[in-house]
Amino acid sequence: MTKAQEFKQQSEQTAFDTALHHKLQNSIGQYQHKHLRGREQFADLELAKTRASGLKQKVIENLDKYLIEFESNYIKNGGKLIWALNAEEALKEIEIILQKHNINCAVKSKSMISEEIHLNEFLKAKNIDCPETDLGEFIQQEAGERPFHIVTPAMHKSKEEIAELYKQKFGTPAQASPEEITKFTREYLRKKFYLADIGITGANFLIADAGAIAITENEGNATLSVSMPRIHIAIAGIEKIIPSLNDLDLFWPLLATYGTGQKLTAYNSVIFGPRQSHEVDGPTDMYLILLDNGRTNILEQPEQRRALNCIRCGACLNVCPVYTTIGGHAYGTTYSGPIGKVITPLMKGLKEYQHLSSASSLCGKCTEVCPVKIDLHNLLLHNRKEAIQQGLQPKAEKVTWYFWKSAMLSRKKMNKGSAKVKNFMLQTFFKKTWGEHRDLPVVAEKSFNQLMRERTGNR
Ligand code: SF4
Incomplete structure (x- = not known):
């Protein structure tokens, strides 16, 4: 099955799952409510968004310079930097670190880039115990599922479903409350933190002038992953740079x-490197893996490169009518929703993933909410144009558009054939594409044009 066929099949299943929609509406509704309050902290939100967008754009346009500045400062702080071209290289480097330090136990905090390189599967295959330590990610890991959303990975699960999962996995009561589940997870993971030799995290920002990484979170698990084990590995995409420590303020x-x-997440850490000689805790070694994995493919396209401004807030997913209808898993990719539909085809190849850029109503709501002002709906159109220019459009689609266009440009052709014949054609050729859950539109006995001609007597 092609990726496009898988996507259609998955979408068809979830698009009519009313229980799923109910859970998503509930979760996103709560987010929207809090978001409105969070916005109030900005005296001029538009200005804040414009500044953030401008700063990110400046970095992306001069990425080579900022990366060198970051590298030099980070190494001065005592960190070890590893450049990885793709997932294979990143995993190979991680394996070398694990062997060098004789690691058997690890802990990991939430990081989408580790999903991108399939780190959990890799560590499992190497018999390294590595639990996720973010509650949502832990639930997903125990359920054997990928994150459903880039910020709230288990948003599609009800508290009853989670209680049932915990009962099966850990024997906790079937009616366990969210508080009991959280308490159990905290105690379970606390032991893992004590045992872990290595802590793996992502990085929300790479700060060029400080050579430091910034991590933001709500559970304190990333802070523990960084500070308790003797080794720290951080993995970050090359686009995560911001110019200065002062920019964190924005x-x-x-x-x-x-x-x-929220106005600010509960825990915000800036990590300047491994433990220094005058410090009493923190890792003895800190490795940072800077990953390309297709990001330079985006960088080399002047129009689409602004997609690299993304700070992975997930807001565009929450307002997207497609995401909220089909859910995050249907995409079959690490990054879902509008940003996923823009960057995945560019990072992994238009040939296999161009269908994602077409799965959009182009309503523009994603562009409207983006805090770094990425015009996502325009970028989706760019991807579509690119796919057509490269001749990647499926044959059936090409033929359909050819006939549609020639009919639309000719009244004579449009009027050809009775409504009965047209309905027969629709039922024969489009029923499957239209799906089982919707009725195909019915062509009226007489077209508007015919009715007008009859009424006015014009030929
Ligand atoms: S809203 Fe903008 S910054 Fe946030 S995830 Fe989407 S594209 Fe990225």
Whole structure:
């Protein structure tokens, strides 16, 4: 099955799952409510968004310079930097670190880039115990599922479903409350933190002038993953750079407000490298893996490169009519929703993933909410244009558009054939595409044009 066929099949299943929609509406409704309150902290939100967008754009346009500045400062702080071209290289480097330090136990905090390189599967295959330590990610890991959303990974699960999962996995009561589940998870993971030799995290921002990484979170698990084990590995995409430590003043509140609706997340850490000689705790070694994995493919396209401004807040997913209808898993990719539909075809190839850019109503709501002002709906159109220019459009689609266009440009052709014949054609050729759950539109006995001609007597 092609990726496009898988996507259609998955979407068809979830698009009519009313129980799923109910859970999503509930979760996103709560987010929207909090988000409105979070916005109030900005005296001039538009200005904050414009500044953030401008700063990110400046970085992306001069990424080579900022990366070198970051590298030099990070190494001065005592960190070890590893450049990885793709997922294979990143995993190979992680394996070398694990062997060098004789690691058996690890802990990991939420990071979409680790999903991108399939780190959990890799570590499992190497017999390394590595639990997720973010509650939502832990639930997903125990359920054997990928994150459903880039910020709230288990948003599609009800509290009853989670209680049932915990009962099966850990023997907790079937009616366990969210508080009991959280308490159990905290105690379970606390032991893992004590045992872990290595802590793996992502990075929300790479700060060029400080050579430091910034991590923002709500559970304190990333802070523990960084500070308790003797080794720290951080993985980040090359686009995560911001120019200066001072810029966190802008980016942290923006990310919190658009990510979870908070004014600021509960824990915000800036990590300047491994433990220094005068410090009493922290890892003895810190490795940072800077990953390309298709990001330079985006960078080389002047129009689409602004997609790299993304700070992964997830706000565009929450307002997207497609995402909220089909859900995150249907995409079959690490990044879902509008941003996923823009960057996945560019990172992984238009040939296999161009269908994602077409799965949009182009309503523009994603563009409207984006805190770094990425015009996502235009970028989707760019991807579509690119796919057509490269001749990647499926044959059936090409033929359909050819006939549609020639009919639309000719009244004579449109009037050809009775309504009966047209309805027969629709039922024969489009029933499957239209899906089982909807009725095909019915062509009226007489077209508007015919009715007008009859009424006015014009030929
Ligand atoms: S594209 Fe914009 S709205 Fe979507 S995740 Fe990225 S920063 Fe957030």
